Amino acid sequence: MSNSIKLAILGLGTVGTGVINLINDNLDELKRRSGRDIIITEVGTRRQRDDIDATIIQNSDLMATAASDNVDIVIEVIGGTTLAKDVIMHAIKHGKHVVTANKALLAEHGNEIFAFAEAHNVHVAYEAAVAGGIPIIKVMREALAANKIDWLAGIINGTGNFIMTEMRDKGRPFADVLQEAQELGYAEADPTFDVEGIDAAHKLALLASIAFGIPLQFDKVYCEGITGITLQDVNYAEELGYRIKHLGFAVRRDGQGNADAAGIELRVHPTLIPQEALLANVNGVKNAVLVNSHPLGQTLYCGDGAGAGATASAVMADVMDLVRVLGSKDRDDQNNTGHHVPHLAFIPEQLSDTPILRAEQMTTGYYLRVHAYDSPGVLADITRILSDAGINIDAILQKPAHKVGQVPVIILTLPVVESQMNLAIEKIEKLDTITDKVVRIRLDELE
């Protein structure tokens, strides 16, 4: 076939090797779909590898590969935010299209990278950066392009979902499951990015930008991990018909007439959701994103959020899109952004400065676990405080005392602004009958 497409892969870890394997396995499908030959001409790798086809140049100078005349598309799968950034900027400068799976880099430096790419009339594609093999970037940028997106909620960290699933299914405590996840290779030796929600926050920043047409604002994502979730809370939630999942939310709030309350909530936190919701039944390392948009309504996208095969699938989907760009007649003059999808879904000059709300401004339902001495009137005191703060109780569960004289009271509330809840909890904790800090977990009906 004419006009072969020349790829460079920078980094030969799990994902880089997965891309090579995919091309070996599916070259016939790739050619039948694109009408072009797809060739890896060069790989950037520090260490020479003897398991790579001899026709592929192995170059330990990654910057040279990123700028090579022998390359149309540069695939960056090194990871990290230093060398990866350098090679991407270098590739862009030399007119190469870039495909990357690097969520941390884009969440933190995406505005700069995309602007640089636009200035050089090339594209930086990043389907693999969010939810692995689930094509959520393409879906939101293209398939939902005619919708106004109201909110999205996603299980976007497989390790966290694995841990929450095992805790519930097997009744195992957090630390125990985390150790298994590390042994299985799902969690890193340093699991901070996964269990503290930072990885999810990176992905949420990307999703929110393409949902609402706002610049990337990773630093404004409210982020809460799963390290504080106990089996006790998992079980109470189930008893009340809910399940605790670690979710990322991006929500557009119109402020209901109050301009100060209008803006976007970006938050990552454990959340009680109804057991019967499909999202509650996405288990193990699977990822899923639920998008609510007008006029489409709710759509759900589910699949593997990590792993060599899923990530390679997303990387090569981006390559196939770029093959069409490279196949256009005006290849020599690529200043034709009119027919390409904008990096952040909306054209750059149309990105909006809608404010990101602070945590205290965010509105969610709550699960509260309050420990009190079993004295008359304690329930009346708590409910009066909540009522005075304008907080509506949706359900209440008082369990028999598990220590002598002490009973946990579980309360589910309707949505309330966090600042209101903060004040109410402060008052509850000052009651003489309350023996511990109030445990709170957010709750969402996904409606």
Place this chain on the structure above:
Amino acid sequence: MSNSIKLAILGLGTVGTGVINLINDNLDELKRRSGRDIIITEVGTRRQRDDIDATIIQNSDLMATAASDNVDIVIEVIGGTTLAKDVIMHAIKHGKHVVTANKALLAEHGNEIFAFAEAHNVHVAYEAAVAGGIPIIKVMREALAANKIDWLAGIINGTGNFIMTEMRDKGRPFADVLQEAQELGYAEADPTFDVEGIDAAHKLALLASIAFGIPLQFDKVYCEGITGITLQDVNYAEELGYRIKHLGFAVRRDGQGNADAAGIELRVHPTLIPQEALLANVNGVKNAVLVNSHPLGQTLYCGDGAGAGATASAVMADVMDLVRVLGSKDRDDQNNTGHHVPHLAFIPEQLSDTPILRAEQMTTGYYLRVHAYDSPGVLADITRILSDAGINIDAILQKPAHKVGQVPVIILTLPVVESQMNLAIEKIEKLDTITDKVVRIRLDELE
């Protein structure tokens, strides 16, 4: 904004009106994403409407609107396979891009329509033709473009899914629920297309073509509806951990060394699937498609499969894709198929002639309900016949007699070629102890 895009809508029923409403509601989003103005210049409608903006030309001559100089993209939402075909061919002939939601037309005449479009260098987009607002066409043609698709299974008829859901949830018989579906407007006055699986078969033909790169072959889809499903079978299935859903399957079989058995299964039928599968928990009028591909693995796409908003969302996603095509610099010479997605995902000369298997060649598990006199040895007779035919039993359930002396025996089998099962059932029905025809429903573990 410069370069406005001019749309014509042919047909002002539910969907056409939905498209007008979407553009009214979301024009700002459409402009922010595309950088272009989107204008409805003309509508084709037999009956003049006074609720349409006065700037829009209303034309009762649909052929004239399809060819109008005042139009870039023609949206066909008339339905049917006669006038709809004429206006689409006419629009193509006049160099218009076409967007259609017409599954019946494409399933039956798509090969001809797409070839005509390719000859005229225009595109016929059809996201809305399958699974309504779920972007399954874009996902399979673009997002999974680097994968080899092994099989897909889909709930692709909302009416059928509503009926199956109500039967299970409320224990209501088929006829009763069908009547309610008609009253709710989910089912047509003549529900044949929905309950006999023909509508699902239309959609399956489209999905199979873009999954495997084969021409459209609606006439070869094996098609079984839900009219024969009884509450008794719904309940037995649940008891055994399965749920009956009406599904469309497209499966690639390599024949395992037997060339005669290699080919593609296209089938629509009620199916027992495991209760814990996400697909089993897609309820009511929702649609969902599960795709198994290499190297990605399983991904699931779920949402509204019908309705004005969902369909308009898909129609306008196609329009947004075409806006980029129209925005390309080589707009005057559109013979640049190199950078467009092929109609059937694979480039036309690469479509394959892989045979479609006949029903007798198809391989699935089975649920069997056998009614027998409760005489010694009857179970031994049945299981021996199955065993002799090489059919493995996965589960068996013998319920107490519901008529005097008669007991239903429920048997679940592992996958077997249908011709084998036909022979076995023939033998079972000849046993003296068997009192009725054997009821069979296919079963799939979705693995």
